[in-house]
Amino acid sequence: MRLTRQTNYAMRILMYCAANTERLSRIPEIAAAYSVSELFLFKILQPLVENGLVETVRGRNGGVRLGRPAEQISLFDVVRVT
Template sequence: MRLTRQTNYAIRILMYLAANPDRLSRLGEVAKAYSAPEPFMFKILQPLVSAGLVSTVRGRNGGIRLGRAADEINLREVVELTEESFTMAECFEAGADCPLIYSCELNSALRQALEAFLSTLGRYTIADLTKNKAYLHRTLGIEPAAAA
Protein backbone atom coordinates (compact mmCIF):
# COMPACT_ATOMS: atom_id res chain seq x y z
CA MET A 1 0.00 0.00 0.00
CA ARG A 2 1.25 3.46 -0.83
CA LEU A 3 0.15 6.46 1.20
CA THR A 4 -0.79 9.68 -0.59
CA ARG A 5 1.20 12.91 -0.33
CA GLN A 6 -1.70 14.33 1.70
CA THR A 7 -1.28 11.65 4.36
CA ASN A 8 2.49 12.04 4.36
CA TYR A 9 2.24 15.79 4.91
CA ALA A 10 -0.58 15.47 7.45
CA ILE A 11 1.73 13.32 9.56
CA ARG A 12 4.56 15.81 9.03
CA ILE A 13 2.36 18.72 10.18
CA LEU A 14 1.45 16.79 13.32
CA MET A 15 5.09 15.91 13.94
CA TYR A 16 6.14 19.55 13.59
CA LEU A 17 3.49 20.65 16.08
CA ALA A 18 4.42 17.85 18.50
CA ALA A 19 8.08 18.86 18.30
CA ASN A 20 7.09 22.45 19.05
CA PRO A 21 4.54 22.14 21.89
CA ASP A 22 5.49 25.25 23.86
CA ARG A 23 4.28 27.82 21.35
CA LEU A 24 1.86 28.35 18.51
CA SER A 25 3.22 27.62 15.04
CA ARG A 26 2.31 29.36 11.83
CA LEU A 27 1.39 27.25 8.85
CA GLY A 28 3.89 29.21 6.75
CA GLU A 29 6.79 28.12 8.94
CA VAL A 30 5.61 24.50 8.85
CA ALA A 31 5.38 24.66 5.04
CA LYS A 32 8.84 26.23 4.85
CA ALA A 33 10.35 23.53 7.09
CA TYR A 34 9.14 20.88 4.64
CA SER A 35 9.68 22.92 1.45
CA ALA A 36 5.99 22.56 0.64
CA PRO A 37 3.63 25.16 -0.83
CA GLU A 38 1.56 26.85 1.86
CA PRO A 39 -1.77 26.49 -0.06
CA PHE A 40 -1.15 22.73 -0.30
CA MET A 41 -0.46 22.55 3.44
CA PHE A 42 -3.58 24.63 4.16
CA LYS A 43 -5.69 22.11 2.23
CA ILE A 44 -4.22 19.28 4.30
CA LEU A 45 -4.71 21.19 7.55
CA GLN A 46 -8.49 21.47 7.15
CA PRO A 47 -9.43 17.84 7.91
CA LEU A 48 -6.94 17.78 10.79
CA VAL A 49 -8.70 20.78 12.34
CA SER A 50 -12.16 19.34 11.67
CA ALA A 51 -11.17 16.09 13.40
CA GLY A 52 -9.76 17.95 16.41
CA LEU A 53 -6.19 16.80 15.81
CA VAL A 54 -5.08 20.41 15.31
CA SER A 55 -6.52 23.51 16.92
CA THR A 56 -6.27 27.03 15.58
CA VAL A 57 -5.95 30.34 17.37
CA ARG A 58 -7.07 33.34 15.34
CA GLY A 59 -5.65 36.80 15.46
CA ARG A 60 -2.39 38.63 15.07
CA ASN A 61 -0.54 36.33 17.45
CA GLY A 62 -2.49 33.24 16.39
CA GLY A 63 -1.33 30.01 14.94
CA ILE A 64 -1.82 26.29 15.15
CA ARG A 65 -1.04 23.60 17.72
CA LEU A 66 -1.99 20.03 18.42
CA GLY A 67 -5.63 19.64 19.38
CA ARG A 68 -4.82 16.62 21.55
CA ALA A 69 -1.70 15.32 23.22
CA ALA A 70 0.74 13.73 20.78
CA ASP A 71 0.51 10.42 22.62
CA GLU A 72 -3.26 10.39 22.00
CA ILE A 73 -3.00 10.69 18.20
CA ASN A 74 -2.26 7.36 16.55
CA LEU A 75 -1.15 6.93 12.97
CA ARG A 76 -4.12 4.77 12.02
CA GLU A 77 -6.47 7.62 12.87
CA VAL A 78 -4.49 10.02 10.69
CA VAL A 79 -4.28 7.58 7.78
CA GLU A 80 -7.98 6.76 7.92
CA LEU A 81 -8.78 10.48 8.04
CA THR A 82 -6.61 11.51 5.11
CA GLU A 83 -6.70 8.57 2.70
CA GLU A 84 -9.61 8.68 0.27
CA SER A 85 -9.57 5.01 -0.58
CA PHE A 86 -8.14 1.75 0.63
CA THR A 87 -8.85 -0.01 -2.63
CA MET A 88 -6.05 -2.50 -3.14
CA ALA A 89 -7.65 -4.35 -6.03
CA GLU A 90 -10.64 -3.97 -8.30
CA CYS A 91 -12.66 -6.32 -6.09
CA PHE A 92 -12.57 -3.75 -3.27
CA GLU A 93 -14.54 -1.27 -5.38
CA ALA A 94 -18.31 -1.01 -5.22
CA GLY A 95 -19.92 -2.60 -8.25
CA ALA A 96 -16.95 -4.78 -9.13
CA ASP A 97 -17.95 -7.21 -11.86
CA CYS A 98 -15.77 -10.16 -10.92
CA PRO A 99 -17.89 -13.33 -10.59
CA LEU A 100 -15.66 -14.53 -7.73
CA ILE A 101 -16.09 -11.40 -5.58
CA TYR A 102 -17.92 -13.16 -2.72
CA SER A 103 -15.83 -16.33 -2.65
CA CYS A 104 -12.37 -15.22 -3.79
CA GLU A 105 -9.51 -15.87 -1.41
CA LEU A 106 -7.54 -12.95 -2.91
CA ASN A 107 -10.20 -10.56 -1.65
CA SER A 108 -10.02 -12.15 1.80
CA ALA A 109 -6.21 -12.07 1.87
CA LEU A 110 -6.09 -8.40 0.82
CA ARG A 111 -8.66 -7.42 3.44
CA GLN A 112 -6.61 -9.19 6.12
CA ALA A 113 -3.44 -7.50 4.90
CA LEU A 114 -5.11 -4.09 5.00
CA GLU A 115 -6.36 -4.69 8.54
CA ALA A 116 -2.87 -5.81 9.64
CA PHE A 117 -1.39 -2.65 8.09
CA LEU A 118 -3.91 -0.39 9.84
CA SER A 119 -3.56 -2.31 13.11
CA THR A 120 0.19 -1.80 13.09
CA LEU A 121 -0.25 1.93 12.47
CA GLY A 122 -2.67 2.02 15.39
CA ARG A 123 0.14 1.01 17.74
CA TYR A 124 2.21 4.13 16.94
CA THR A 125 1.48 7.69 17.97
CA ILE A 126 2.76 11.07 16.92
CA ALA A 127 4.67 11.11 20.22
CA ASP A 128 6.50 7.94 19.11
CA LEU A 129 7.63 9.72 15.96
CA THR A 130 8.89 12.81 17.78
CA LYS A 131 10.91 11.41 20.66
CA ASN A 132 14.13 13.07 19.46
CA LYS A 133 12.95 16.67 19.68
CA ALA A 134 16.48 18.13 19.58
CA TYR A 135 17.11 16.50 16.21
CA LEU A 136 13.73 17.65 14.88
CA HIS A 137 14.41 21.21 16.05
CA ARG A 138 17.76 21.29 14.25
CA THR A 139 16.49 19.62 11.10
CA LEU A 140 13.25 21.58 10.79
CA GLY A 141 14.65 24.90 11.97
CA ILE A 142 12.39 25.16 15.02
CA GLU A 143 13.60 27.80 17.45
CA PRO A 144 13.18 27.27 21.18
CA ALA A 145 10.03 28.90 22.59
CA ALA A 146 11.98 31.58 24.51
CA ALA A 147 13.83 32.70 21.35
CA ALA A 148 10.76 32.69 19.12
Protein backbone atom coordinates (compact mmCIF):
# COMPACT_ATOMS: atom_id res chain seq x y z
CA MET A 1 0.00 0.00 0.00
CA ARG A 2 1.38 3.40 -0.99
CA LEU A 3 0.56 6.42 1.09
CA THR A 4 0.04 9.83 -0.48
CA ARG A 5 2.27 12.75 0.39
CA GLN A 6 -0.70 14.31 2.15
CA THR A 7 -1.18 11.22 4.34
CA ASN A 8 2.54 11.14 5.08
CA TYR A 9 2.53 14.72 6.35
CA ALA A 10 -0.74 14.19 8.21
CA MET A 11 0.96 11.40 10.16
CA ARG A 12 3.93 13.67 10.84
CA ILE A 13 1.63 16.40 12.18
CA LEU A 14 -0.05 13.90 14.49
CA MET A 15 3.30 12.52 15.70
CA TYR A 16 4.59 16.03 16.35
CA CYS A 17 1.48 16.87 18.39
CA ALA A 18 1.70 13.57 20.27
CA ALA A 19 5.31 14.30 21.20
CA ASN A 20 4.35 17.77 22.48
CA THR A 21 1.20 17.10 24.50
CA GLU A 22 2.07 19.59 27.25
CA ARG A 23 1.60 22.57 24.92
CA LEU A 24 -0.02 23.64 21.69
CA SER A 25 2.04 22.99 18.56
CA ARG A 26 2.28 25.96 16.23
CA ILE A 27 2.06 25.59 12.46
CA PRO A 28 5.32 27.48 11.75
CA GLU A 29 7.33 25.18 14.03
CA ILE A 30 5.79 22.04 12.51
CA ALA A 31 6.49 23.39 9.01
CA ALA A 32 10.10 24.14 9.95
CA ALA A 33 10.57 20.72 11.55
CA TYR A 34 9.50 18.91 8.38
CA SER A 35 10.65 21.45 5.75
CA VAL A 36 7.21 21.95 4.26
CA SER A 37 5.22 25.11 3.56
CA GLU A 38 2.71 26.39 6.09
CA LEU A 39 0.04 26.62 3.38
CA PHE A 40 0.43 22.92 2.61
CA LEU A 41 0.07 22.11 6.32
CA PHE A 42 -3.12 24.18 6.53
CA LYS A 43 -4.51 22.19 3.60
CA ILE A 44 -3.67 18.93 5.35
CA LEU A 45 -5.04 20.08 8.71
CA GLN A 46 -8.53 20.88 7.44
CA PRO A 47 -9.80 17.27 7.09
CA LEU A 48 -8.00 16.29 10.30
CA VAL A 49 -9.89 18.99 12.21
CA GLU A 50 -13.22 18.18 10.53
CA ASN A 51 -12.90 14.54 11.62
CA GLY A 52 -11.80 15.26 15.18
CA LEU A 53 -8.24 13.97 14.91
CA VAL A 54 -6.81 17.37 15.87
CA GLU A 55 -8.17 20.51 17.50
CA THR A 56 -7.10 24.02 16.67
CA VAL A 57 -7.00 27.01 18.98
CA ARG A 58 -7.12 30.37 17.27
CA GLY A 59 -5.43 33.54 18.34
CA ARG A 60 -2.05 34.79 19.40
CA ASN A 61 -1.33 31.83 21.66
CA GLY A 62 -3.15 29.37 19.41
CA GLY A 63 -1.95 26.20 17.81
CA VAL A 64 -2.79 22.57 17.19
CA ARG A 65 -3.22 19.62 19.54
CA LEU A 66 -4.55 16.09 19.26
CA GLY A 67 -8.33 15.83 19.27
CA ARG A 68 -8.23 12.57 21.21
CA PRO A 69 -5.52 10.48 22.89
CA ALA A 70 -2.81 9.21 20.55
CA GLU A 71 -3.64 5.61 21.48
CA GLN A 72 -7.09 6.07 19.94
CA ILE A 73 -5.86 7.30 16.55
CA SER A 74 -5.04 4.62 13.99
CA LEU A 75 -3.34 4.77 10.61
CA PHE A 76 -6.68 3.78 9.09
CA ASP A 77 -8.28 6.92 10.56
CA VAL A 78 -5.64 9.10 8.92
CA VAL A 79 -5.76 7.33 5.54
CA ARG A 80 -9.55 7.54 5.51
CA VAL A 81 -9.67 11.33 6.00
CA THR A 82 -6.74 12.35 3.77
